[in-house]
Amino acid sequence: MKETVFGAVRISEHVWWVGAADWNVRNFHGYLTDRGSSYNAFLIVDEKVTLIDAVKAPFTKEMLDRVASVIDPEKIDYIVSNHSEPDHSGGLPEVIAAVKPEKVFASVIGAKTLAAYYGELNVTPVKTGDTISIGSGNLAFVDTKMLHWPDSMVTYYDADKLLFSQDAFGMHLAGSMMWADEYDKSLLEYEARKYFANIINLQAPKVLALLDSLPGLGLDIQMVLPDHGPMWRTQEDIAWILSLYRDFAEQKPRPRALVAYATMWHSTGILATAFAEGVRSAGVEVHLADLAENDRSSIMTHVAYSGLIAFGAPTMNNQMFPAMADTLCYVKGLKPQNKLGFAFGSCGWSGEGAKQISAELEAMGVEQPEKFIQVKYMPTADELTAIRDCGKRLAEQLLEKCK
Amino acid sequence: MKKYVCNICGYVYDPEVGDPANGIAAGTPFEELPDDWCCPDCGVGKDDFAPEE
Ligand SMILES: [Fe+2]
Ligand SMILES: [Fe+2]
Ligand SMILES: [Zn+2]
Numbered sequence: 001m002k003e004t005v006f007g008a009v010r011i012s013e014h015v016w017w018v019g020a021a022d023w024n025v026r027n028f029h030g031y032l033t034d035r036g037s038s039y040n041a042f043l044i045v046d047e048k049v050t051l052i053d054a055v056k057a058p059f060t061k062e063m064l065d066r067v068a069s070v071i072d073p074e075k076i077d078y079i080v081s082n083h084s085e086p087d088h089s090g091g092l093p094e095v096i097a098a099v100k101p102e103k104v105f106a107s108v109i110g111a112k113t114l115a116a117y118y119g120e121l122n123v124t125p126v127k128t129g130d131t132i133s134i135g136s137g138n139l140a141f142v143d144t145k146m147l148h149w150p151d152s153m154v155t156y157y158d159a160d161k162l163l164f165s166q167d168a169f170g171m172h173l174a175g176s177m178m179w180a181d182e183y184d185k186s187l188l189e190y191e192a193r194k195y196f197a198n199i200i201n202l203q204a205p206k207v208l209a210l211l212d213s214l215p216g217l218g219l220d221i222q223m224v225l226p227d228h229g230p231m232w233r234t235q236e237d238i239a240w241i242l243s244l245y246r247d248f249a250e251q252k253p254r255p256r257a258l259v260a261y262a263t264m265w266h267s268t269g270i271l272a273t274a275f276a277e278g279v280r281s282a283g284v285e286v287h288l289a290d291l292a293e294n295d296r297s298s299i300m301t302h303v304a305y306s307g308l309i310a311f312g313a314p315t316m317n318n319q320m321f322p323a324m325a326d327t328l329c330y331v332k333g334l335k336p337q338n339k340l341g342f343a344f345g346s347c348g349w350s351g352e353g354a355k356q357i358s359a360e361l362e363a364m365g366v367e368q369p370e371k372f373i374q375v376k377y378m379p380t381a382d383e384l385t386a387i388r389d390c391g392k393r394l395a396e397q398l399l400e401k402c403k
Numbered sequence: 404m405k406k407y408v409c410n411i412c413g414y415v416y417d418p419e420v421g422d423p424a425n426g427i428a429a430g431t432p433f434e435e436l437p438d439d440w441c442c443p444d445c446g447v448g449k450d451d452f453a454p455e456e
Contacts, residue, residue, distance in 0.1 A: 146445060
């Protein structure tokens with residue numbers, strides 16, 4: 001066994017964690033990862049030595065060093081790739097070249113996707129219902145198509161009763177502690193919520209279907225091992241994260257409001273503040289965010305958690321201010337459901353800003369009980385009162401809706 | 404009527420069922436789907452579909 005600084009963490013009789021923490025990543029394809037992330041990979045030392053998932057390319061050597069602390073990496077017989085996205089597959093070509101595994105498994109679509117990324121890797125496609133024996137236990141595969149990529153699948157190892165759940169039930173959170181029970185619950189809830197909102201929300205109906213079908217699969221799951229962040233090893237924690245996922249996916253309205261705005265000369269900012277005051281006066285919690293200071297993934301986290309979403313932007317060059325177009329494009333793709341919405345903005349002359357926001361909200365299926373408010377140059381005292389009152393009325397409607 | 408399969412995600416368009424969630428009535432042949440119809444699972448357009456073998 002080769003001595004390096006990187007060790008593996010034993011997680012069950014046959015399984016070691018051999019992943020990597022990415023402490024300083026702050027921009028994960030545009031998702032603000034303010035606590036870093038991690039790429040979990042797993043080594044099963046059974047008759048067939050199996051590597052489950054890999055890591056982002058720059059961490060490949062670290063992963064192989066962790067493997068080497070347990071067993072000579074060339075002893076790896078099988079590799080399972082649950083998800084082809086490069087944060088988990090980036091290291092695969094190098095690993096395959098180094099260990100020359102007997103077989104590499106991925107879903108039918110995963111085999112195609114890996115070939116598209118890296119050229120032919122001779123992947124053996126597997127699908128729901130397929131199992132392979134690796135000695136004392138079997139690996140069973142379950143397709144989780146579009147959760148969150150077409151290729152996604154999960155793998156169950158019956159000897160140790162572990163579910164390797166790839167991105168599902170994970171979060172972007174770097175840490176030296178491996179287990180969810182070693183972290184503060186409110187931190188886990190926030191990061192899991194942010195992850196779901198930004199990565200999985202658009203597939204919420206499929207999440208509900210999967211959660212409903214889970215008991216029918218008859219799997220005795222003692223640990224859930226996602227590809228990012230802390231892992232779940234107690235029945236209590238597993239039940240907790242499953243129920244959180246149901247809650248995130250159901251998207252029931254919450255008595256909470258987000259007011260997100262862009263502003264040039266602060267007129268829209270003043271409108272936003274007046275609207276928020278109205279919401280607050282109705283006893284509804286409200287969060288105010290200037291898009292110049294808040295990234296889109298943080299905005300989306302608030303969107304997911306709020307029953308009322310108000311967006312305001314000035315008009316620039318006969319268009320809504322570009323930062324708002326960016327945010328709305330992103331939010332729309334993630335398909336938030338059951339929202340009350342409101343559009344507003346200031347303009348100099350033509351006034352497309354609020355109108356375009358309102359049209360985008362309409363296209364998202366967001367209910368807008370109040371017509372958008374557009375003011376010229378600087379809001380008057382009457383206009384400020386009007387938008388505050390509008391905030392109050394919408395907050396009251398939200399409270400009704402949440403009953 | 405022929406079934407069509409999404410090359411990207413494997414979704415099967417079955418004309419007998421249609422795609423009611425997206426306004427496509429049962430009995431609509433693949434050829435008669437509107438040009439902007441897309442895969443209800445992964446979102447790709449009709450060009451990425453092939454007849455089922
Ligand atoms: Fe992913
Ligand atoms: Fe991932
Ligand atoms: Zn598709």
